[in-house]
Amino acid sequence: MHVRIAFIAAFLLACDIPPTTSTSEGALACDLSAPGALGNACDKAASPTPITAQPLAGTTVTTIDANDRAYGVRLVAGASGNEGVVTFVPPETATYQIYFSAQNLAFRVVSDDGTVVAPTCTTALTSTDCAYLRKVMFYDLVGGHSYRIELGPVATLSYVRLYIQTRIATPRVCNGSEELTVESEACASTTGTTQPLTAATIISPPEIAEDTVYGITLPSDGSGYAGSVAFVPATDGDFEFYLGDGAIPLRVIGSSEPAVMTCSQYIPSTECKLLRRGERVSMRGGKLYRFEFGPSTTYRYVRMTIRRSAVVRTVHLGPPTHIALDSGAFFVKSADLDGDGVLDLETSVANDASGIAEITPLRGSGTGSFTAQTSVTTSLPGETMVSDFSHDGIPDIVGIAFDGQGPLPGFYLQGTGAFAYTKSTWGNGRDFEHHLSSGDFNEDGTVDLVAAWSDSTSNTGPGGFVITTMPTFTVVQDEPAFGNTTLQAVAGDFNGDGHQDVVVASRTSSALKLYLGDGSGRVTFAQDITLPGGPIVEIAALYLNGTYYEELVAIHADNTVTVSYGTINGIDPNALQLLVDNHSFFGGIAAGDFDHDGLLDLAIGEAGPSSEIVVFLSTQNGYVRAATLSQGGEMTVGDFNGDGFDDLAATTLDGIDVYLSTP
16 A cells, blocks of 8 residues: 555656746645646647637627637737736636736636635746746636636736636545456456547547547647547446556546546556556536546557446435425424434424424324424524423424524524423524534533524625523624635534534635634634535534544535545545535535445435435445435434334425335
């Protein structure tokens, strides 16, 4: 294993990539260490497609694309000098690298709502780095939205080379036979017939098929060799592709869906004579992915084969049983609400347009069926927590109200038995977000609450998160975190010291903040974290690996999910990435043993018109996408039918779906 890790590090350094240079604008310097990143940009900038920009004040637009080609942009005369604007519509939510050939050119990116998008980093380039490019800036952009790239005005410059490419994260080293499952099969196939193929230089790459060995010739680009081929998987799944060369620069680009590179592995000659590199990648069926090789002065020919992963796992969940409610259920929790030893369900039913705002308990039968009980009217309810806050032996319900239309932002339902509750409100008039989390921050035996809030629609308005002790509803800490862009706060023990910590997510990026607890009731800021992937949709703290450390699972707007592992020093930012489907507005995260192997698996839900649940089954080295369930957004897991296995309940647009375990 040490030999393999050392080789991966060596071939990354061997790639034709200069070290990251310092920033010219005082911003964070960009990481250009991914194989082929700058080399690919520089190669394409050598032969740009000529276009003429439009005036900054004009209404006509010139549209450019990412990844395919660079552009030679002719600026036009304006009142204060030469200027121009082009329009870019990202094909997917991702981080984009924008390169251009002038360091001091006035430059900004403006979203379709008029907001100026700030770069996450800026790096100056020299002629040693690239003959044609002088600056790169990274931007987190949302797929399908239109962005104006405004150049100038400038007095002396009339022409700019411009290139945009998707940032590709360097995959981790594969760690076990369960990840590269068809290496032996791929190796054996290379001893047979090799299909010759010439790669395309820029666009319209030739398409390759599964289970075929290709000998790919890379065309000359004038200073080296570079080219691309395309692959369209028939169905969703995990794939493995193998290369005859270990160090050739490679980028895998999705035209409309991101390819998630799970891991990369060097293959020594003792394992296979003709293959030197294996990669594991998740892809969507029917979507086109482009494999870009080079640029390289060394490699003109590469052997390649792509095969579906051999891991096949079964999800033991039967078809759903639907429970209709007055309106769509927004959240669902499982707990023994009536003390009979059987799990019940509790749902947040919220429909602002129809005026329905209530908590609906559902009594469990012990066999997997549920019967709705009398609803309790509240302000528009979001997520709830169930616990015996009053210490009378009867579970209580506390929840968030997030619509900003009620007199107070939350509610407290004290259980009196037999699914009956007395109601009270708490809070200070803030507009809380729809998520609520809990943990015993002061270690007095009663769980406390943590929630994110914002009181303004302006990005400069107040916001953050609060910790409230129970059952007194006393706010003991009020932290700004990301201010008005604070999305969610979750409690968990991420550094394994036995105290409750808090992780806070931003709604506009993939940024997190970790606050460590000490048992006093308060938490202290400890770590800024930037996850791979687009802006965060939802986070959850889960014990997945049976360690002292909780993991953080995040849904991202670019159709990925990340799993970040806790460590003694905090959260490891090198998260595992999984590929899911489009999330229209809210997501859902749950953990349970869905294949009966003793390991906790992940269920990722989407709430929206095309809602579905994607189940990832746990392996010793990661997760395998195994099933898609028909509907579901927010979820809860429990043994509803008493068979000793985990079942799943999920919200739908008009109620709850219950998926019971199967043999």
